Amino acid sequence: xxxxxxxxxxxxxxxxxxxxxxxxxxxxxxxxxxxxxxxxxxxxxxxxxxxxxxxxxxxxxxxxxxxxxxxxxxxxxxxxxxxxxxxxxxxxxxxxxxxxxxxxxxxxxxxxxxxxxxxxxxxxxxxxxxxxxxxxxxxxxxxxxxxxxxxxxxxxxxxxxxxxxxxxxxxxxxxxxxxxxxxxxxxxxxxxxxxxxxxxxxxxxxxxxxxxxxxxxxxxxxxxxxxxxxxxxxxxxxxxxxxxxxxxxxxxxxxxxxxxxxxxxxxxxxxxxxxxxx
Numbered sequence: 001x002x003x004x005x006x007x008x009x010x011x012x013x014x015x016x017x018x019x020x021x022x023x024x025x026x027x028x029x030x031x032x033x034x035x036x037x038x039x040x041x042x043x044x045x046x047x048x049x050x051x052x053x054x055x056x057x058x059x060x061x062x063x064x065x066x067x068x069x070x071x072x073x074x075x076x077x078x079x080x081x082x083x084x085x086x087x088x089x090x091x092x093x094x095x096x097x098x099x100x101x102x103x104x105x106x107x108x109x110x111x112x113x114x115x116x117x118x119x120x121x122x123x124x125x126x127x128x129x130x131x132x133x134x135x136x137x138x139x140x141x142x143x144x145x146x147x148x149x150x151x152x153x154x155x156x157x158x159x160x161x162x163x164x165x166x167x168x169x170x171x172x173x174x175x176x177x178x179x180x181x182x183x184x185x186x187x188x189x190x191x192x193x194x195x196x197x198x199x200x201x202x203x204x205x206x207x208x209x210x211x212x213x214x215x216x217x218x219x220x221x222x223x224x225x226x227x228x229x230x231x232x233x234x235x236x237x238x239x240x241x242x243x244x245x246x247x248x249x250x251x252x253x254x255x256x257x258x259x260x261x262x263x264x265x266x267x268x269x270x271x272x273x274x275x276x277x278x
Contacts, residue, residue, distance in 0.1 A: 013088040014136050016128040019079040028070040030225040034103050035063040036082040036147065038124065044073025046108070050220060053108045058117060060147060064106035068221045080124060084140060091134070092141055099144045101165065102151065104172055112150040120146050163188060164202040167195060168210065175214040176238040177248070181207045216252040219245075223261050230257040 019037070028047070039059050045052045046061055048069045053061060055073050063069060065086050071077065086103065089095050112120055123143040130136040160168070166188055171179065184207065185195040199207045215237055222233045234245035249257050 013133070014082065014084045014127060014140055016124070017081050017083070019081050020077065026070055026072065028068050028224045030066055030068045030221060031063065031083075032065055033083050033085055034065055034088075034106075036084075036143070037061045037063070038080040038082075038120070040078040040080060042073050042077030042079075044071070044077070046071055046073070048106070048108055049217060050224075056109065058112075060110040060112070060120075060150075061108035062102060062106050062110060062147060063108075064104055066218075066221060067106055068224045082124065082127065082140070082143070088137055089141055089144075092137055095141055096145065096148070097165065098148050098152070099141065101169065102144060102148050104169060107147070107151045110147050110150045112146070116146055116150055160202040161198055163190065163195065163198050167199060167207060168203075171211055171214045175211075175218040177215050177245070178238040179211050179215075181211070184211075212248075212252060216249065219249055219257065220253070220260065223257055233257065 037060060039055055039057050039061070041057060042055055043057075044055045046055050046069060047053070048061065048063065049067050055071075055077065089100065089103070120143060123139055123146065127136055127139045127143065130139055167184055170184060170187065181196060182192045185192040188195065196207055199205070199210065203210070219233060219237060222228055222236065223230075226233075228236070230246065231242040234242040237245065239245040239248070246256050249255075249260070253260065255263070
């Protein structure tokens, strides 16, 4: 887990750097901060949460805190990276919910239109030169809003209901095997039946499937990005027994936690089921 290290005395919760040595980042790792990457040069693949994303000049990749990623690119990769704490936007009132969701979930690739790319470049330059924390955070919010517009355009502007957004946000923030649809519904002040109906209408998936997917993804992140044992990860994720965690993980991915970690150590990407499907 990599954390954000700012210059001594800096009060600005944003750091802009150039990444130009992909060799140092071939090992899967994760960040405690959000990272917006603008691809300036290079080609290859950026693995984000176990899914390959092509590296193309001019596109952007937004990594949410905790996402596991690694680079598999040709020599010559160069990115401008904007790194910021998850709560960097908190001092700003009125930040659109979809911008906060973008930071929570991440998005890749983000493909801006030429005019939007020019605006994003100006905002990047302004963030790098800004000397005031307040100015920096407002510029960051504007940049993320531009990214959100581009991501919405690419996805066809599919909008979820406030209830579904709240449910997904809650599950993503607190992936835990003890979560149930009934418990989530109670926290949201609705019945389990109403939650299931709304989530299915918005996403085409059931709430229980979304919960299982979130727990599985967090398990994969911990197996790939930490040295915690399977038993420790089991406890972190709220499983009552390590054996139950192992059975759950095998059912969802096609391999045991130990097998999954061994595959990663050998450089194999994806679960057996994913490689078979590919």
